[in-house]
Amino acid sequence: MFRQIPVRREVFGGGENLLVCGDVMELPEEIRALAGRVQCVYVDPPFMTGERFTRSRPFGTRGWKTGSPAPKYPAFEDRYEDETAYLELLNRLVSEARELLGQAGVFYLHLDWRMAAQARLACDRIFGKEGFLNEIIWAYESGGRSKRYFPRKHDGILLYAKSGKYKFNLTRVPLPRGSERKNHMARGVDEQGRPYARIVSGGKEYRYYDDDPVYPGDVWTDISHLQQRDPERTGYATQKPVRLLERLLLPVTNEGDWVVDLCCGSGTTLEAAQRLGCRFAGLDRNPEAVAVTLSRLKAENLTVICDTSLDQAALRIREDPTEGSFSLEGLEAEHPSFPENAAAADVIEAWETGSLEEGVFRAERRFCRSFRYPELTTTLRADPRAIDAVMVTDAAGRRRAYERKGS
Numbered sequence: 593m594f595r596q597i598p599v600r601r602e603v604f605g606g607g608e609n610l611l612v613c614g615d616v617m618e619l620p621e622e623i624r625a626l627a628g629r630v631q632c633v634y635v636d637p638p639f640m641t642g643e644r645f646t647r648s649r650p651f652g653t654r655g656w657k658t659g660s661p662a663p664k665y666p667a668f669e670d671r672y673e674d675e676t677a678y679l680e681l682l683n684r685l686v687s688e689a690r691e692l693l694g695q696a697g698v699f700y701l702h703l704d705w706r707m708a709a710q711a712r713l714a715c716d717r718i719f720g721k722e723g724f725l726n727e728i729i730w731a732y733e734s735g736g737r738s739k740r741y742f743p744r745k746h747d748g749i750l751l752y753a754k755s756g757k758y759k760f761n762l763t764r765v766p767l768p769r770g771s772e773r774k775n776h777m778a779r780g781v782d783e784q785g786r787p788y789a790r791i792v793s794g795g796k797e798y799r800y801y802d803d804d805p806v807y808p809g810d811v812w813t814d815i816s817h818l819q820q821r822d823p824e825r826t827g828y829a830t831q832k833p834v835r836l837l838e839r840l841l842l843p844v845t846n847e848g849d850w851v852v853d854l855c856c857g858s859g860t861t862l863e864a865a866q867r868l869g870c871r872f873a874g875l876d877r878n879p880e881a882v883a884v885t886l887s888r889l890k891a892e893n894l895t896v897i898c899d900t901s902l903d904q905a906a907l908r909i910r911e912d913p914t915e916g917s918f919s920l921e922g923l924e925a926e927h928p929s930f931p932e933n934a935a936a937a938d939v940i941e942a943w944e945t946g947s948l949e950e951g952v953f954r955a956e957r958r959f960c961r962s963f964r965y966p967e968l969t970t971t972l973r974a975d976p977r978a979i980d981a982v983m984v985t986d987a988a989g990r991r992r993a994y995e996r997k998g999s
């Protein structure tokens with residue numbers, strides 16, 4: 593028999609990277625402990641749209657196989673009493689980001705037309721005008737198009753450096769030059785068969801090879817928003833593309849550097865940082881954001897700090913000590929967004945087995961549904977006598993911990 597217990601800390605492997613549920617207005621001590629050591633802080637805060645954002649998520653085996661059912665859950669509210677309340681958050685984000693950075697560190701602040709001007713002033717004040725490096729324009733085509741004014745089709749990403757010793761290597765983001773936009777130049781092919789465009793000026797020939805890299809300027813039109821059916825989509829509203837984060841992180845980090853996102857949402861920054869071999873820490877005040885982020889990360893070398901739910905949802909586990917088997921049959925959890933008569937097995941999205949040491953859940957094995965693995969893996973090969981505790985995430989992103997009774 594397993595009983596539900598409170599757990600705040602779950603550790604995968606060495607547990608160095610961090611995923612924390614908490615509010616930037618009361619920065620958790622685990623994030624504050626990184627002060628002065630972080631190479632890049634990226635923040636994509638609420639834009640003050642006045643909206644209530646939702647998250648849609650495939651439900652159960654059929655949902656993950658066919659895309660339906662995929663109920664909607666509330667994600668986060670982008671509503672503030674007034675501009676002063678919003679600016680309090682913005683100022684805190686910028687100040688905490690600056691504190692976290694090392695001398696070579698840089699800060700990205702991602703916003704749109706609504707608060708861009710106020711953000712620029714806040715950054716100028718907190719980082720100093722001399723800290724300003726770029727205002728990157730990320731332009732896209734998706735979304736509605738107004739006819740009452742020019743359609744608002746870009747976000748602005750401010751880049752500030754903590755000091756003049758900041759790290760920046762543009763050659764880490766080469767783009768193919770291609771043959772476009774040089775129609776005014778003559779074309780040629782050299783002895784090795786490499787095509788180029790050429791221009792003669794002052795009696796001298798300049799060649800621009802099609803396969804030589806070029807480097808992005810501060811207006812980016814080549815990275816689109818995630819399409820509706822993009823496999824990268826997590827269903828979390830406002831999710832940004834990993835390609836965008838990779839382009840932002842590559843020039844300013846090296847493997848092993850710390851990357852922090854103080855409003856990590858679905859975890860795009862953390863996924864990009866993990867792919868690039870950086871160490872990372874993500875913070876979000878929404879526990880669902882933590883569950884979604886965890887679902888897209890490789891759960892290794894990671895500490896998750898987030899209170900588990902204590903609603904006494906019964907976990908159905910069948911144990912056969914003589915056979916050495918351990919099967920998860922389902923979770924008796926309810927949610928207004930779940931389909932009617934939802935099967936107890938379909939309610940489970942992910943689970944881990946592990947052991948409890950002084951209130952810390954040390955995860956050993958993890959299963960998480962995905963489009964690739966839509967069916968719940970219910971049986972563990974592990975010896976049930978060695979299993980002490982189980983962590984379960986339901987389709988609504990609620991995590992619950994269970995320990996063996998009497999252990």
Ligand SMILES: C[S@@+](CC[C@H](N)C(=O)[O-])C[C@H]1O[C@@H](n2cnc3c(N)ncnc32)[C@H](O)[C@@H]1O
Binds near residue numbers: 639
């Ligand atoms: C625009 S979303 C981030 C999306 C993210 N970049 C992605 O790609 O998924 C903003 C996030 O900020 C979080 N947030 C809002 N206020 C916060 C606060 N005071 N502390 C921590 N997180 C906060 C919200 O819960 C939301 O997930």
